[in-house]
Every structure is written in structure tokens, then in C-alpha cells.
Amino acid sequence: MKHLKRWWSAGGGLLHLTLLLSLAGLRVDLDLYLLLPPPTLLQDELLFLGCPASSAYALSPFSASGGWGRAGHLHPKGRELDPAAPPEGPLLREVRGVPFIPLTPVDAWLVHSVAARRADEAHGLLGAAAASASSTGGAGASVDGGSQAVQGGCGDSRAARSGPLDAGEEEKAPAEPTAQVPDAGGCASEENEVLREKHEAVDHSSQHEENEERVSAQKENSLQQNNDDENKIAEKPDWEAEKTTESRNERHLNGTDTSFSLEDLFQLLSSQPENSLEGISWGDIPLPGSISDGMNSSHYHVNFSQAISQDVNLHEAILLCPNNTFRRDPIARTSQSQEPFLQLNSHTTNPEQTLPGTNLTGFLSPVDNHMRNLTSQDLLYDLDINIFDEINLMSLATEDNFDPIDVSQLFDEPDSDSGLSLDSSHNSTSVIKSNSSHCVCDEGAIGYCTDHKSSSHHDLEGAVGGYYPEPSKLCHLDQSDSDFHGDLTFQHIFHNHTYHLQPSAPESTSEPFPWPGKSQKIRSRYLEDTDRNLSRDEQRAKALHIPFSVDEIVGMPVDSFNSMLSRYYLTDLQVSLIRDIRRRGKNKVAAQNCRKRKLDIILNLEDDVCNLQAKKETLKREQAQCNKAINIMKQKLHDLYHDIFSRLRDDQGRPVNPNHYALQCTHDGSILIVPKELVASGHKKETQKGKRK
DNA sequence: GGTAGTTGTCATGAA
């Protein structure tokens, strides 16, 4: 940028720039009038910036006072000329027929500087030549393609396109020295003047660099004051400012804003690294040359929304890019973030390439939002639509006249094995298939009807083998799996061109691709590992391209399951398999639960046994303690008895024999000595009464 | 190679 500034400040910068544009083959007839800025540029510009717009702004280069256009052709935006305007400087007078409308102070300064310069020239150097040229209209150092080095009288058509001048402006024009438009000779002499002043400009170049920096700062301020959109540019970060620049360019495209200021040029140039000018595709610069063309030709009036809708068809995107959710070019995406300049170019200079969808870097964001807003159901729906094609092929596969080769050719699968012929499938499976053509469909027949099932699978896989993404995977299923022990036959169907070999032939002989030793081992190991992780039902579902996962099929509620079966177009084979998968899955879970429950019951019973055994021991100990206490009590009672009878005496003073008498307690607490015979008869009566009750 | 444990599956009955 510094280089650019210096280059720019050298005075001939615009000329060089124009030459570059021309050499690059860009049809940009920038009418550049190169005049050196005075040393007082900064002060003048500051003064200029401080001026109200009514007095300082937007004088068209075709202003009569400016002297570049025919009198009476001031741009409608133009107000009036500020007499205090800087006297000289570069002017971007017209861009490919579109009048240069200064929007920024710099632009306006350019206009003013040229206007003042032309006033000086009218009095001095150009003199009569300029006066003679004024009758033919403006002229400039128009450089177009390098061939039109000097284009005289070019101001006619431009002035005509620039629109009428305000009457007031036209009246003020004579007040200024008449800006005589030079003819060709005038342009030549003007170039000499430029060269002469260029040397002078070298002295002021350093100061001009500073001025340029301040000018850029002032431009930001002026943008805030004048334009809301420009104001956003000043406030927003760079990446947002790019958007605004884009919008501005779109305004150019739509013709709503025909102005193209040096600021735009600056912005474009500054968006590139300092020394990368040569890397800039000048043809991509959204110069108003092409803009003006866009005003005249309809193909630049692009309906972006239409372009988006045409390009980003969701279904089409998914179908075309099954591996990529979004149909977008990652390279373009990268370039959007890394090369805003180029991305910006793509909108303006080459819409034919950009808009039809090859490069949607700038327009894909709404599509992305749309895609992000899609629910998983929507995506699943699209996915299912995609899968339906497969299912339809499956249906075809089950038909008799189905030719798998056609399918292979239809999908043009690189990995498709041409050896997957009808002969192979029929040779290996037709006999079995004829014996039980629908064995797979039968409930409960899948699990261990291995030959039949595998044969059916083979038929199907053989039918869709060319379409199956990785048919070789199925050849590397776990050989120990009895359900798929026919996979070797399977393998022959897919990959072996020598079908006369035994199914148990070594795998290496049937491998169609010459994998190197190590990679083949890795590959087979990988495939075994990946397939080993799949359950049988998952493998079956994969083989039949069931569009649902096993977990979904098993865990889905009944209503959803039934609605799913009715909602999607599924073959009988698929429906049968789905139901089997569901039944087996639920039964598997039930069996697991049952075993778990049984195990829990067993464990609980074992715990109960342990608890009961412990309780039994406790009770035994308690019983022993009780017995021991009872014996103690009996012994005490016996001792008490003998003690009592030893102290008892009858009427004659003799001791009472305890064998003949017994002690009996009455209800009132008194104790009687009763003969044992009476006690025995009394016990009999009580027992008889108890029995009667 | 035999064995016990695990797991998947089927058949069957009950809810």
C-alpha cells in the first residue's frame, strides 16, 4: 500500500494504473486526468471536508465550471463549485461513459482540483487549443486498451449521458473561467504538462503520502456523515465492511448507484497485499466500465434470489452430493474467507460464471441457514428418498429379469465387479433359491436357515453388488458366523471371476484387487473389525439397505413402527426382515432381561437361603438357651418342693410324704396340700371339659 | 478336545 501511495503520488499513478488496466485487457476506458496534487492538499482537503455539502460536494466533472464537460451538464447530484477547492489533482472524470459522481471528499476534491486546474489551463497553457476543443465537447487522456491512447471529443456522448445540468449550475459556469475541453492536441500538450508537473510532484511526494493517509482517514469520517451504508463500513470490522463493499458493488450492478469513486478503487487495491498488484486480476475489478455495460445489458441485472433458488435445490444437492450435506465448493468457501477481493470480484465482473452456481461463495449463506434450519426429519426424508432409489433397485433385484450388470452400469460404481454376473449368482444360489425361494421371508426362518438365507442375501447383494458401496466388506465377514458361513460363496459372487472354484478357496485367490501384502492384511483386518462390530441383524439390514437402524426398528413404538412400514415403500423382503429384526431384537432384550431376572432370582434365593440358615442357627441358640433356663427352673421347682415338704408336718407331727401328696395353688392364692389321687382325678375332669369345649 | 458360561434365537404360553 505504501508503494501504491508512492506510486499514486508520483502523479502518473492513475495513468499507470490505466495502462495496467489496459494491458490486462480490461475494457476500461477510465478517463483519467493526471494532475499533481499541490503541497497544500491536506489543508485544502481539510477545509473541504469541513465545508457543507451544499458548497463543497459533488460537482460533476461535466460541470461548466469544472470545464470537463459541456456547459449545462452537471450531474444531478452536483451542487455548486467551491471556489476554494484545491486547484489541481487527478481526476477520474468518467468511467466508460458513466459520469463520475463524487461521493466522498476525495472524489469531490478531484473534481474541484481538475476544475481549478482547467481554469488555469484555460488561461495559460492550453489557450486557444482548448478553446477550440470546447466546442466539440470534452476530451481527456482516455486510455482504452492501449490502442486509443488519446481519444478526442469523447465528452460528447458522455456528456449526453451525464444528464442535464441544473440551470443554476449552468448559470454559474461563466463565473468561473471557462473550462475549455482540449482536443487531441490539447490532450497531448496536457500530457506534457503532466510530465512537467510530475517532476514537481516528486518533491512533494512525501508530503503527499501523509496527505493520502489523512485523506483515507478523512474519507472514513465523511462516509459516516454522508451515507448510512458507508457509515456501516466505517464502524464494522473488515469482514463486515467487505459485505458492504459487496453491496455497493451490487448497487453498481443493479445500476442504482452509477458512481464509482477513487475510494472504490482504493478499497479494491488496498484489499490486496502490498506487493500483490500483479496478482490482481484486473479484469475482475468491478470497474464501472463493466458496470455501465451492466446497465445496458440485461444479463448483469441478476436476480440473486433466483440464482440461489436455481442453484441450491436441496434435493438435488443431496442427491448430487450424497457425501456432502451442502452443495458448496469448499475451495470457494475458503477463498471467501481468505480472498475477499477475489470473491468480491466474482460478483461483479464475471456474473455469468458466478451466479449460475459454480461459485456461490457470497450467496450460499442463506442456503446454509436454510439447510441448518432443516430438521433431522427433513434430512432423513431426503435421505430416504435417496434410499428409495436403492430400494427400487432392490425390487428390481428380486425380479427375474433383473440384470445386475445394468445396475452396475447404471450407477457406474468404480468398485463394481463385473464378475458379479447372473451366471455366478445363479450358479451358486439358484438351486438353493429354487428350493426355498422365500425362506428369508418366513418368520423365524432367518436365524438358522443359513444356506437359504445366505443364498438370498447373495442374490440380493449380487443384484445390487455394483451399487453397493463396499461389496468387498461382505466378503470379509466373520467366517465363524454360521449365518454367513456362505460368505465365501458370497465372496465369489462379488469378486471372484473364477466361479468354478470351491467356496472354501483361499481368500487371496478370490480377491479381485491386487492389494499389497500389508495393506491387504490391514484392509481385511479392518473390514473384519468393522463387520464384527455389526450384529447379524445389522448386517442383514445393511445387506438389504434397510433405511433404519436396528435400534430404531427395535426401540420404535408399535404405532410408529406400523406407520413407518406403511409410510415408506418397502419390499416384502425388507418388511419381513424389519419385522424379524424387531422380533428378534425384542426377544433378545427379553431374553437378556429374563436371564438377568432369573439370575437375580437365583441370587435372591441364595441370599434367602443364607438368611434362613442364619436365622435357624439363631433360633437353635435361643432354643438351647430356653431349654437350659427351663431345666434350671425345673430344678429350682424340684428343690423348692422338697424343701416345702421337708418342712411340712401332718396332724400327728410326722413329715408329709411328697409321693402321696402334692401342692396345689388355689385362685385366692392360698396353697393346699392335696393327695395326688385327687389331683389326678381333677386333671382328668379339666381335660374332659376342655375336650367338650 | 471337553467343559462351563454367555449369548442369540426360536417356540410357546400368558397377558
Next chain:
DNA sequence: CATTCATGACAACTA
């Protein structure tokens, strides 16, 4: 009647 659940039985697999 269809579906689910529970469970015994069987087979395959694994350690």
C-alpha cells in the same frame, strides 16, 4: 387377533 413379554430349550461361540 396382533403384539409384547416371559421363559425353556437349543445352538453357537468363547475362555
